Amino acid sequence: MSTIAAFYGGKSILITGATGFMGKVLMEKLFRTSPDLKVIYILVRPKAGQTLQQRVFQILNSKLFEKVKEICPNVHEKIRAIYADLNQNDFGISKEDMQELLSCTNIIFHCAATVRFDAALRHAVQLNVTATQQLLLMASQMPRLEAFIHISTAFSNCNLKHIDEVIYPCPVEPKKIIDSLEWLDDAIIDEITPKLIGDRPNTYTYTKALGEMVVQQESGNMNIAIIRPSIVGATWQEPFPAGKGFLRAIKATPMAVADLIPVDTVVNLTLAVGWYTAVHRPKSTLVYHCTSGNLNPCNWGKMGFQVLATFEKIPLERAFRRPYANFTTNNFTTQYRNAVSHRAPAIIYDFYLRLTGRKPRMTKLMNRLLRAVSMMEYFVNRSWEWSTYNTEMLMSELSPEDQRVFNFDVRQLNWLEYIENYVLGIKKYLLKEDMAGIPEAKQHLKRLRNIHYLFNTALFLIAWRLLIARSQMARNVWFFIVSFCYKFLSYFRASSTLKV
Structure with a gap:
């Protein structure tokens, strides 16, 4: 019997961000x-035209929960959705729901956050810092609370090359940032944002670092831990293993480590x-890195291939x-390829x-895709070193x-199998x-390949014809090539005749 699985039996658990990728x-x-846990509370934002129960059934009707419904047929009765808005x-x-949460919750998993790299500072601070502060205040009033687990990111301190499992201070205290944003207007906030985030690439990484500081400052006597996953990808093993050819070139360093981590590992x-935080009650807030680069590295070039x-x-x-992709580190080449x-x-x-007679959509889609890729450039052109002492401990x-049921050892991960499962997913x-x-898709791919070769050949011939018409040197080169080919064929034919 798994000790960890048994620990969660009979527990009342609060999950923020439960409608998101990792939360589900x-x-x-x-x-x-x-399956014998008591209840999972999920905070759900109001959505027009849908009741709370409809939101729950929408989650449970996904492919992800097929096995769960076999093991725990009454799963819908164990999910208690609560209207909430982190803003x-x-x-x-409501007072009634708040009272129930405060009196019943045993474990909190704080997964909610804005993951938009280009989010305005006010919005990012509200969701990643202020909301964390308010949840900690709630947690401090929960008499039955055993553990508070905060999900951060391994890139919260991406301005450093080597990152230890410690909480690094930011130049400006989170409280000062929160207080300032209450009276500053948006124009001034936008102006000072680059100075505040400093050598971090965006508001996401900056506010996640602030959020960690808040956790440290507001922890009190609670049992708290922080988990820092790197780039979270599709599942590796559970509950099932997981190119339309739009992207052709990416500005990335092929030898940079692609620090992906499967979501089931996280x-x-x-x-x-x-389990460990609730049972062993560490004296200080422990940070756990959930990364693959140090233990099982795979670079972007190999992964792309x-x-x-x-x-x-x-x-x-x-x-x-x-499908085709070319990695380049040159700005001019990137712009040309785009x-x-x-x-x-x-x-x-x-x-x-x-x-x-159809609605054009590809240009809009491509611009969105290129914008998303440009926001990832910082992360695909650098490598980091994360210590993993706490995770290994x-x-x-x-x-x-427990090591079998709750496997987070990335050294066992086969990247080729993972990528194949990713594509299948x-x-x-x-x-x-x-x-x-x-088979039909392969035939379609073959046709696309032939069209690609024909187009390139036609383009070359047109360019060469225009060059010959304008350049005497090009004409001389062309005459030399044709003469050489003719003489070679004549020699080959003569040699064949002599042998006969």
Whole structure:
């Protein structure tokens, strides 16, 4: 029997950000391994046209919860959705709901945050700092609380090359930032934002660092831990393993470490940390790094090659272009590729859509895609070193059964298998494509490849013809090539005749 799974039995658990990517996987794992838990409280933002119960059923009807519904048929009765808005004081929770949360909650997993890299500072501070402060205030009033687990990011201190499992101070105290934003107008905030974030790339990493400081300052006598995952990707093993050819070039350093971490690995560590924090009650707030670069590194170049190879093996239906990616570190080359390989084909395709009476959409989609990629440039052109002493210590504390059920040892991760499962997951669960359509998709990919070669050949011939018409040197080169080929063929034919 798993000690960790047994620990969560009969517990009342509060999860913020439960409707998000990681929150759903965390909730699924809890129900699958500890079906006898008492209740999971989830804070849900009001949504027009949907009741709380409808929001819950929408979550449970996803592919993710299929196994859970077999193990725990009454799972919908164990989810208690509470209207809440993290932008409001006390989250806008009703008095009755607040009283229930304060009197019943045993464990808090704080996953809620804005992950938008380009979020305005006011919005990022509200969700990543102020909301954390308010949740800690709530937690301090919970007599039955055993552990508070805060999900941060491994990039909260990305301005450093080597990052230890400690909380680093920011130049300006979080309280001063929060107080200042209450009376400063947006124009002034936008003006001072670059000075505040300093050598960090965006408001997300800056406010996550502030959030960690708040956790440290407001912890009081509570049992608190912080988890710092790196770039969270699709599941590795549970509950199921997880290119349309739009992107052709990315500004990235091929040898930089791609510090991805599967979401189920993060969730397993989170649940193990929840158990350890509640049972062993460490004297100080422990930080746990959930990263892969130090223990099982894979660089962006190798990962890009494996992704392309997998898309050739398991192609997506109706691909826009054949999968291809080129890594470059040069700004001019990046701009050229964006213009020629990204924007120009999108404009041509939109022109085709207009001619056929359909709404153009590719240019808008491409601009959004390029914008998202540009915000990732900082992270795909650098490598970091994260110490993992606390994470390794926790692993050594687990029984063999807990190490199996709550596996967060990334050294066992096979990147090739993971990427293949990732592509399969995109095809089956995101795009909902039938695996029986792979032969047709391969034929479509072959046609795209032939079109690509024909287009490049035609482009070369046109360019060469224009060059010959304008340049005597080009004509001389062309005459020399043709003469050489003719003489070579004549010699080959003569040699063949002599042998006969």
